[in-house]
Amino acid sequence: MCIRDRGVSLWDVRFLKEGASWYLRVFIDSPNGISIDDCTNVSHAIDPIIDEADPIDVSYYLEVCSPGLERELTRPNHFEKSVGKTVKIKLYKAIDGVKELTGILKSAAERVVIETENAEYSLDYKDISKARLCDFE
Numbered sequence: 001m002c003i004r005d006r007g008v009s010l011w012d013v014r015f016l017k018e019g020a021s022w023y024l025r026v027f028i029d030s031p032n033g034i035s036i037d038d039c040t041n042v043s044h045a046i047d048p049i050i051d052e053a054d055p056i057d058v059s060y061y062l063e064v065c066s067p068g069l070e071r072e073l074t075r076p077n078h079f080e081k082s083v084g085k086t087v088k089i090k091l092y093k094a095i096d097g098v099k100e101l102t103g104i105l106k107s108a109a110e111r112v113v114i115e116t117e118n119a120e121y122s123l124d125y126k127d128i129s130k131a132r133l134c135d136f137e
Contacts, residue, residue, distance in 0.1 A: 003028060006041050011067045012074060015056070022060035024050075027067040034066035073131040079108035082133050089114060090130040095121060102134065 003010050011027040028034055028042055043064040050062065073079050073087065088102045089112070096119075103116035112123045112131075 003042060003045075006038065006045065008034065008038050008042065011071070011078070015060070022056075022058050024056065024060050024062050026062070026064045027071075028064060029067055029071075039064040039066070069133070071133045073133060076108060076125065079105065079112055079125075079131070083108055086134050087114065088132050088134050089123070089128055091123070091127055092129045093127065095123075095127075 008028040008030045011029040012025075013027070014023075014025045016023050016025065026042065026046065028038060030038065043062060046064070047062060050056075071078075073082060083105050085105055086103065087105045088100065090100050091098075093099070101114050101116050101121060103114045105112070106115050106120065107113040112125060112128065114121050114123070
């Protein structure tokens with residue numbers, strides 16, 4: 001089984017503890033958006049595979065969902081797919097007294113280039129603490 005066979009792509013996978021519960025979250029994406037049926041189909045497809053492999057030794061909940069409109073950009077390919085869109089980037093350390101940038105993502109090759117109202121910034125991926133898409137087209 002391949003997620004692409006279901007007409008979607010894998011965006012991200014996270015294993016998180018929230019309160020007393022663990023969650024395995026599988027984020028899927030599609031150019032046409034994600035429906036509840038997409039999430040259900042992928043969940044039913046991967047659940048038996050995960051159960052058979054049994055890679056996690058604690059009890060957890062499997063959730064398959066969309067990364068959402070304000071999706072977090074955590075990998076270089078996430079940034080590459082978001083070139084030309086509005087993003088909000090938080091930095092570990094301030095640059096020119098600025099620690100949060102909002103603007104158009106111009107490039108995401110070797111470095112992340114963002115054009116804000118005031119300036120254009122070229123950033124190393126390692127300097128970004130958090131980045132989110134904020135383009136609601």
